[in-house]
Amino acid sequence: VVMSLCSAGDHVLVSRSVFGSTISLFEKYFKRFGIEVDYVALADLSGWDAAIKANTKLLFVESPSNPLAELVDIAELAKIAHAKGAMLVVDNCFCTPALQQPLKMGADIVVHSATKFIDGQGRCMGGVVAGRSEQMKEVVGFLRTAGPTLSPFNAWIFLKGLETLNLRMKAHCANAQQLAEWLEQQNGIEKVHYAGLKSHPQHELALRQQKGFGAVVSFEVKGGKEGAWRFIDATRLISITANLGDSKTTITHPSTTSHGRLAPQEREAAGIRDSLIRVAVGLEDVADLQADLARGLAAL
Structure with a gap:
C-alpha cells in the first residue's frame, strides 16, 4: 500500500502501537x-490532527493493536484525515471483517494478514488489501508489477476459510472473554489487556465499533521477564509460538518475539514491557485452556 500510493517526499503517520x-x-x-x-x-485524536502536515499522504493504524488491544475511533480519525487531504489505512487483522468493517466507518484502505484468522488453521501465508476503486487501481498495478502473487491453491484455502470465519470468530471471542475475566481475578496477574473487559479504558468504544472483542488476550505477570518466561514454559496444551489466528491457542513473549527487533526505548514507547504475555485464544474447550494457564500461574 505504501509503495503504491506514496513517493519520495511524502509523509506517513503511523500509530506507535x-x-x-x-x-x-x-x-x-x-x-x-x-x-x-x-x-x-x-x-490521541488531537495528536493525529496536529501531526498532519501539508505532505502527509497516509495515516496507518492497527485497531485493535497488537498486542495491547488499544483502539482508535476509526470514524473520527477518518474525518480528521480527509479534512486535510490524507488517506486512512487500517490494519484490521485482529478483528477481521466478521467483527469490524473499517471501510464502512470511512477508512480508505483496509489490510489483513490472511495468514491469521482468515485462514484460521495455520496452513498458508498471504495478505489482503481492500478499498475503494480509485486507490485499489494503484495497489493492484503495483502488485502485478512487483509480483507477490498467491498460488491458486493457497487462494482457494483462504476462500474456504472465509466460509467459516463468522462462526469461528464467535467461538474465539467467547473463549477469550471467559479467560480474560478469569485472569483479571488471579493474584499473579498485574494487568489484563482485553477490550471486552469493563476495566479496559476503551471498552465503550469497542462496543460501538466492533461486533466482538477478538481472540487476543495480553496480560502482565508479576516477576518481570523471568516471571513471564516461567509462566510460558509451564504451559503444556498451549503452543509457544508468535503466530496467532489459529484454531489452536498460542502463547508468546512480545518483547523478545514480535517486538524483539525494536530498541528498548521503542518497546517502552509502544507499551511492550518485559512482563507482558500474549495469548491468541483458539477453539479448544475453555476449561482445558484455563487449566493450562493455571499451570503458568503456579510457576510464578
Missing part, C-alpha cells in the same frame, strides 16, 4: 526511499 515488524518496515525501508515517517499515540 503497530506490530513490531511493521515499525521495522517503516524505519528500515520506507525511510530509505525518502518517505517521511512520524508516530502518534493511537487513541
